Amino acid sequence: MRFIVCVKQVPDTTEVEVDEETGTIIREGVPSVLNAFDEFALNLAVELKEKSDENIEIVALSMGPPQAKEALTKCLAIGADRAILLTDRVFAGADTWATAVTLGRAIKKIGDADVVFMGQEASDGNTAQVGPEVAAHMGIPQLTFVTEVDSVNSDHVVCKKETDEGFVSIKCELPSMIACMHTPGFEPRIPNIREIMKAKRKTYEEWNHEDLGGEPSEYGLDGSESVVIRTYSPPPKGEGIIVDDEPETAVNRLIQFFEDEGIL
Amino acid sequence: MIEIHEKVCIGCEKCVKVCPVDAIFMEEKIAKLEQELCISCGACVTACPVDAIEPVLKACRANSAEYSGVWVFAEQHGNVCRPTGPELLGKARELADELGEELCAVILGDDVEDLCDELAAYGAEKVYMVQDEKLSNYNTEAYTTALISLISKYKPSVFIMGATHLGRDLAPSVAGHLGLGLTADCTGLSITEVEGCKVLLQTRPAFGGNVMADIICPNTRPQMATVRPHVMQPLEPDHDRKAEIIEEKVKIASDSIKTEILEIMEPEETGEISVEEADVVITGGRGVGGDEGFDRLRELAKLLGGTVGCSRPIVEDDIMPKSHQVGQSGKTISPELDIVCGVSGAVQHRVGIRGSKYIIAINKDPKAPIFEMADFGIVGDINKIVPLLIERLKEKSC
Ligand SMILES: Cc1cc2nc3c(=O)[nH]c(=O)nc-3n(C[C@H](O)[C@H](O)[C@H](O)COP(=O)(O)OP(=O)(O)OC[C@H]3O[C@@H](n4cnc5c(N)ncnc54)[C@H](O)[C@@H]3O)c2cc1C
Numbered sequence: 305m306r307f308i309v310c311v312k313q314v315p316d317t318t319e320v321e322v323d324e325e326t327g328t329i330i331r332e333g334v335p336s337v338l339n340a341f342d343e344f345a346l347n348l349a350v351e352l353k354e355k356s357d358e359n360i361e362i363v364a365l366s367m368g369p370p371q372a373k374e375a376l377t378k379c380l381a382i383g384a385d386r387a388i389l390l391t392d393r394v395f396a397g398a399d400t401w402a403t404a405v406t407l408g409r410a411i412k413k414i415g416d417a418d419v420v421f422m423g424q425e426a427s428d429g430n431t432a433q434v435g436p437e438v439a440a441h442m443g444i445p446q447l448t449f450v451t452e453v454d455s456v457n458s459d460h461v462v463c464k465k466e467t468d469e470g471f472v473s474i475k476c477e478l479p480s481m482i483a484c485m486h487t488p489g490f491e492p493r494i495p496n497i498r499e500i501m502k503a504k505r506k507t508y509e510e511w512n513h514e515d516l517g518g519e520p521s522e523y524g525l526d527g528s529e530s531v532v533i534r535t536y537s538p539p540p541k542g543e544g545i546i547v548d549d550e551p552e553t554a555v556n557r558l559i560q561f562f563e564d565e566g567i568l
Numbered sequence: 569m570i571e572i573h574e575k576v577c578i579g580c581e582k583c584v585k586v587c588p589v590d591a592i593f594m595e596e597k598i599a600k601l602e603q604e605l606c607i608s609c610g611a612c613v614t615a616c617p618v619d620a621i622e623p624v625l626k627a628c629r630a631n632s633a634e635y636s637g638v639w640v641f642a643e644q645h646g647n648v649c650r651p652t653g654p655e656l657l658g659k660a661r662e663l664a665d666e667l668g669e670e671l672c673a674v675i676l677g678d679d680v681e682d683l684c685d686e687l688a689a690y691g692a693e694k695v696y697m698v699q700d701e702k703l704s705n706y707n708t709e710a711y712t713t714a715l716i717s718l719i720s721k722y723k724p725s726v727f728i729m730g731a732t733h734l735g736r737d738l739a740p741s742v743a744g745h746l747g748l749g750l751t752a753d754c755t756g757l758s759i760t761e762v763e764g765c766k767v768l769l770q771t772r773p774a775f776g777g778n779v780m781a782d783i784i785c786p787n788t789r790p791q792m793a794t795v796r797p798h799v800m801q802p803l804e805p806d807h808d809r810k811a812e813i814i815e816e817k818v819k820i821a822s823d824s825i826k827t828e829i830l831e832i833m834e835p836e837e838t839g840e841i842s843v844e845e846a847d848v849v850i851t852g853g854r855g856v857g858g859d860e861g862f863d864r865l866r867e868l869a870k871l872l873g874g875t876v877g878c879s880r881p882i883v884e885d886d887i888m889p890k891s892h893q894v895g896q897s898g899k900t901i902s903p904e905l906d907i908v909c910g911v912s913g914a915v916q917h918r919v920g921i922r923g924s925k926y927i928i929a930i931n932k933d934p935k936a937p938i939f940e941m942a943d944f945g946i947v948g949d950i951n952k953i954v955p956l957l958i959e960r961l962k963e964k965s966c
């Protein structure tokens with residue numbers, strides 16, 4: 305069987321700061337990390353492979369600038385068998401649709417995917433759209449908000465997924481796309497030295513738009529259907545009132561605040 | 569695409585600082601863009617003090633004239649309308665008026681005819697309804713098929729859904745199949761004119777809410793977006809308002825359904841308001857200190873007619889169920905009032921509470937990041953502050 309895990313390198317958002325003057329994000333010196341949900345998805349795939357009697361190959365796939373190789377190197381150390389980076393100037397500026405087209409074509413080229421694992425959403429764009437759009441592009445069923453994979457065999461997978469009301473246990477025919485999000489208490493694997501060394505001998509490839517076929521205009525910005533026309537900082541909330549005082553005084557001031565603002 | 573007008577550039581380097589992908593660099597004191605890296609986020613456009621940077625828009629395709637009508641997806645569960653339907657109809661009424669187009673609701677399910685009157689009361693002029701037993705419970709394939717059929721036949725110009733779990737599963741499936749642009753989790757919608765065409769301007773937070781982005785989908789129809797629940801206001805329901813009901817039959821082949829629900833695990837109805845729907849949320853974090861502390865938060869919530877939410881470690885420690893977790897891997901909330909107790913304010917938590925109207929933070933650490941977004945903050949010990957607050961509120965209500 306073959307699992308393909310789509311991973312994205314994202315800015316480490318916990319460290320992102322807003323420029324006071326312009327209200328935009330300062331990225332200087334902010335490190336990039338593997339998107340947390342994607343790392344979870346990869347961990348799930350590796351665990352399933354270890355538990356399974358079948359012969360499973362795990363391919364980590366990413367679209368991004370050349371630096372995204374770092375993220376893939378990490379995936380190889382965690383347990384992917386092979387990694388492919390889709391990198392080309394024509395891929396730049398892609399929205400979710402164009403990203404899905406690119407990933408979808410690469411997945412088709414790799415061939416014979418039984419499960420395409422994705423993160424539920426990437427922490428930079430927070431759209432949660434690429435997974436379902438890849439599924440649509442490939443014409444395979446999708447499961448989103450997946451928190452656990454109970455079992456997988458060559459014709460179906462059983463997962464637990466979160467819904468608006470709670471959870472459902474759901475069975476899905478393969479091939480399928482599974483978008484994963486954390487279960488509480490999840491601890492990612494930290495590769496040891498031996499795994500890191502072993503990763504260096506695994507297959508790493510880079511593909512450009514010619515490898516995927518089609519016209520350059522179908523990729524990246526030209527292939528995108530949504531256009532960002534402006535970005536700005538969220539409307540300022542106004543300076544908050546911070547009270548560092550005796551509890552009684554602080555609570556009285558809070559009650560006063562409620563009254564002034566007509567909250568209660 | 570982004571263009572830099574080199575003659576206008578004054579070499580201040582502000583764009584270089586703001587670029588999230590380091591795509592801009594200085595060459596002989598002039599900003600240059602490496603298109604290969606550029607993600608067209610437009611951060612530099614906003615930052616430039618002299619308007620030397622400009623986004624380049626694509627023109628609307630002529631066929632947009634064939635599309636008309638503002639559609640709202642009316643989500644139902646167990647044949648009860650979800651609040652997002654009425655909420656979105658409220659906003660969509662404005663959009664439809666501005667476009668001079670019809671406002672329509674779409675409802676899918678089995679035996680959902682009774683819900684049409686409710687949708688009419690909230691402003692729908694037409695209700696498109698598909699009834700089929702395969703639609704009684706949500707199923708991605710069946711719902712996608714039904715919606716794609718309706719869209720292809722009736723050609724609406726705008727189609728919006730709630731950004732619930734269901735909406736965030738269904739919308740990209742529909743958009744993916746039709747090859748449409750789609751904007752996720754919008755907090756604002758309006759109509760704007762681009763090159764003489766009236767288009768839907770979709771506003772959404774990105775980068776964990778640090779940046780707002782205005783997005784259009786100029787070339788594809790319908791213009792699709794999911795909208796964050798609890799952000800838009802429903803109209804006052806008017807039960808005299810009637811809608812034209814159009815029932816469509818859609819062929820949903822069993823073979824097209826690849827998923828099967830084995831078990832439904834829904835928490836028992838506790839009568840509690842969910843964190844997303846509550847007007848008042850008391851959010852507790854690790855600083856609250858276990859069950860006893862949370863009992864006190866529940867008391868406070870009860871006094872204010874609200875509900876209790878929590879940070880992720882509280883779910884990991886089994887103090888609260890996952891359905892109450894607020895944040896990136898939990899729920900996004902937008903109450904009138906959020907009293908945040910003993911939460912440090914990690915970005916993954918903050919993204920979930922940004923939509924709250926008033927944020928009150930109580931934390932003993934004056935440097936806790938949560939204070940940065942608080943309208944009112946108290947530096948102090950929860951064990952002292954919360955009981956006092958409860959006492960004072962009780963006094964007030966007597
Ligand atoms: C991919 C990913 C997704 C995540 N998703 C979420 C999510 O959805 N929701 C979420 O909440 N987190 C999420 N997290 C975790 C997040 O990064 C933080 O670890 C978490 O929010 C911290 O919870 P906390 O604020 O309750 O705990 P802490 O960070 O430990 O903060 C406790 C606070 O309580 C204060 N305190 C302690 N005692 C008292 C007292 N007696 N009186 C007053 N104040 C006191 C302390 O000063 C401190 O500020 C996610 C992380 C990752 C990597």
Ligand SMILES: Nc1ncnc2c1ncn2[C@@H]1O[C@H](COP(=O)(O)O)[C@@H](O)[C@H]1O
Nearest residue numbers: 310311367422423425426431432433434
């Ligand atoms: N450039 C990319 N390369 C590889 N995978 C991606 C890329 N962008 C998005 N994905 C996948 O799609 C998921 C959802 O991303 P998004 O729709 O951007 O929130 C991510 O968690 C990844 O698994």
